[in-house]
Amino acid sequence: MTTTPLIVHLIYRLDFGGLETLLVERINRMPAACYRHAIVCLTDANPAFAQKLARPDVAIHALHKKAGLALGTHVTLWRLLRRLRPAVLHSYNLSAVEYGPVALLAGVPVRINGAHGRDADDPHGTNRKHNALRRLMVPFYDCCYANSAAMEAWNRTVIGVPEHKSTLLANGIDAERFRPRATDDGFAADGCPYGREHIVIGTVGRIQAVKDHATLVDAFALLRARLQRQRGQLRLVIAGDGPLLETLRAKVAAAGLQDVVWLPGARTDVPQILRGLDVFAMSSIAEGTPGSALEAMASALPVVGTRVGGIPEVVDNGVTGFLVPPVDPEAMAAALEQYVLSPELAAQHGAAGRERVLRRYSMTAMVAAYQGLYDSLCERKIKTRGAVTSCAE
Template identity: 35%
Template sequence: MSARTRVLWLAKGLGRGGAEQLLLNCARHADTSRYEIEVAYVLPWKDALAPALTEAGVRVHCLGAPGSGSATGTPGRADPRWPLRLRRLLAARRYGLVHTHMPVPAAAARLLAPTAGSPRLVHTEHNVWDRYRTATRWANALTYRRNDAVIAVSHAVERGIPAARRRPGAWVTVVHHGPDLSGAPEGPAARADARTGLGLPQDAFVVGTVGNLTPKKDQATLLAAHAELHRRHPGARLVLIGSGPLDGQLRARAAELGVAGSVLFAGSRSDVPALLPGLDVFTLSSRQEGLPVALMEAMTSGLPSVVTRVGGMPEVLDDGEQGLLVPPGDPAALAAALGRLAGDPPLRDRLGAAARKRAERFDVAGAQRAVEAVYEQVLRR
């Protein structure tokens, strides 16, 4: 390919979720001598990462009308005209390849692409199929084989793609993406600064999690586990970084459990890498995952983790080696694992050092090269 190929990355939103963060990480490492990357998204109120993408040299298109979400970022209803705007964008920009993320925009692109220059279609699967809503599964089922190639973020996600929806040959490629923490602070000073910024005692045992406040992340189980941990370790603190529809419900639950004073709802933050050094243990209580960027960031930061045995997490964290794995939806098991680490600082140090070592495998630049190898493969057909 002598000329650059224009590529559109299509997502539902550009909020601070893990899938969206992957777009930004990959954009910073894209081969701009070969690919002209643009990004389009559907939900205008989920735009936190749009400025960073623009700064990285990526042209960003919002497909939703500005009035379909409030000026303060409060979710509204998706503009029903966004597929028409997507069709016009595809026709006007004449993309050689469309790389979709999230199933609903992906299904729309698969239906519209043949009428707008027929770009090649690559899809990244971030979750297992059986976790999608019924309507989403049907939209996927009816259009999925139109993909020229599929990238799965973990082997667990790859196994979740139904055999009936696959195409023959090397159609699915598993790519373990990685975080981009270059220049992130570390060491005792970073720990002290993070705790001061969060208003946490310097000597407290601090557990933290990063994720949207949604049912699939199951912070309710984490709150119940923290309540049990707090009974055994009264100085323990829990930090929840993220925002979402369950914010009010989770705050009320913390109050019901009698631990509101030891739980910090930090909200959505753009400085997560600077906050991680303030934690003693990272945790995820998720009921479903593909392969969370937050876990990889925590491991890269040298944190021991306690996470549920779901999705791709057991692919990057060995139980008892870089952290501890527990069943989903089990507050007692989660509390026991956190309590084990609370009472054993040398174990925390050993697991954290092993996590940092394992994280050397996480290579965002290498992941983007693997993605571009898929692009090259489908563009040559």
């Protein structure tokens, strides 16, 4: 009798965010007969976000890690892994990479770490201490993948991940859920104060330093100053929760923009929010493959994004959107201005963006790629034949 292998996903916190959303999508869509799943949060989980899990058999474990080294968390995780006996430990980003040795000591046969982006305090991956830790951990993992070509190249050249342990796993988007606005759609999400008479620029994402929403607010203020004729129509939406939400609200109020900027906090109706926008903006100072930009493109929105990380791999400059330097409100305002002055150009770039998503970033392809990685590593590493049945097609 065979047992369906268990994958333990180790993340810092389960909360509203791009990485977490795609993790839940993969779990929900992967055939239950292939793998079981559990999520281990180094800190804790947001109960509202956890409700997105459609499979009732997915357990969530919170380790309540304190700030700093917290060696006790290593012991707690070791005990949990010994009890769960997973076939795979899948850790995410720098915050969880140090637990590869714990998984090895706990007898977990397959260990994977994914690079999905960098923190705001090290957007270019130059922190020597962090990189030393990443290099130290490479031998404890069977695969150190990245979700953008730029991050994969950095993994190989800077961290020294060998070719046989390196791969690219691109993000995927549900192009049925994220679709263009239809004539019979309500204009925007519940509670949105803006209507069809407005020109709505917006973004969706966690309100944290790496997203640099302050630059977007500054760019929006400049745009209003540049376009006196359209000033009364211009509106900005920044949807998402995070540690800097109240700071951002204070910045908006200090600039006198509170009547033209909507900051609703965390939302579960992102597709509806996107269908209420005219232009999507992304002001990040570091990114992997930006899931939020792909969702916007699937919704047929043109994207103005910063030229960092994986954004240039997604946004084709002058075709599906415009790329601008990071932390440059003037450049972002100038790019947004082109779409405000030419709705036809916005529609053209939006249509090209959706076509690009349909061609390169399907949700089905993403799930199959992750499942194929699990299959190949389990078949190679787990010696007891019959313990793992390949589900790859």
